[in-house]
Amino acid sequence: MVKKVLVVDKEVKLREILQKVLSERGYAVELAQNGKEALKMIPDFSPHLVIAEVALPEMDGFELCRRIREDKRFGALRFIFLTAKDAREDEIEGLRLGADDYITKPFDVDRLLARVETRLRWLDAAKDMVCGEVRSECIEGGLAGRNLIDVLQILEMSQKKGRLTVTNESKKVILTVDQGSILSASFGNKRGKFAVFEALSWVDGRFRFEPVSEASEVKGEDNLSITGILLEWARIADEIGQGPIFPTERAAETNGVAADFIRYVKEREGK
Secondary structure: OOOEEEEEOOOHHHHHHHHHHHHHOOOEEEEEOOHHHHHHHHHHHOOOEEEEEOOOOOOOHHHHHHHHHHOHHHOOOEEEEEEOOOOHHHHHHHHHHOOOEEEEOOOOHHHHHHHHHHHHHHHHHHHHHHHHHHOOOOEEEEOOOOHHHHHHHHHHHOOOEEEEEEEEOOEEEEEEEEOOEEEEEEEOOEEOHHHHHHHHOOOOOEEEEEEOOOHHHHOOOOOEEHHHHHHHHHHHHHHOOOOOOOOOOOHHHHHHHHHHHHHHHHHHHOO
16 A cells, blocks of 8 residues: 655745655655645545654644644544754653654754654554454564654553553563553563553564453553653653653664663652
């Protein structure tokens, strides 16, 4: 199936460049010059991905993303922000609104294409996981190139219920999830969000999700919102100078700061 991309930017030249390079990669591309125009186009065009400038006329990129995320018809649509402003607070706001990535202008076209391919692979992974639920099958794969952020967002989007095991060599984090919440999480003597933070810091590893049908099989006491825990991960990482952790580019940074990050969180929470 041909993937469809909607490019939203006030700069005519940039829109044309992106249309050319994306079309050459086999994507179907439509263009919009502002957020209001894009919002009107989305129901008919049904894009798989939106690439939008933050500073758009009439309706900015943040508002466009917010409107899309509020509409359940577009729950699987991926969203990448473009901005000429390298500000961490904008990255945090983009993540809070449900964006999948954030690219600062000027950008390298090959890097942008790599980001697009990663986001659309995420969409394929989500489709596979939904199919897995219908067949009551386990779903598993590698974290390399995907990251646990993607896996958790997939589980949230598809309202999965079951047990997620994440491994990295001899290390193992076990989570139970149900309809957008992490009911329990454990890693050795770590529990709750600290166990989730440990797994989020892993660049490599594997995951295995086992769906269940009985509510009694996914009991837990943590009850962490998946969206909430990812926002806290991004916010605290920003406070210690690492910036929001997006799987496509920043994941490599987390391996070296993982221990410091977990220690900082513990001290901050007094645990």
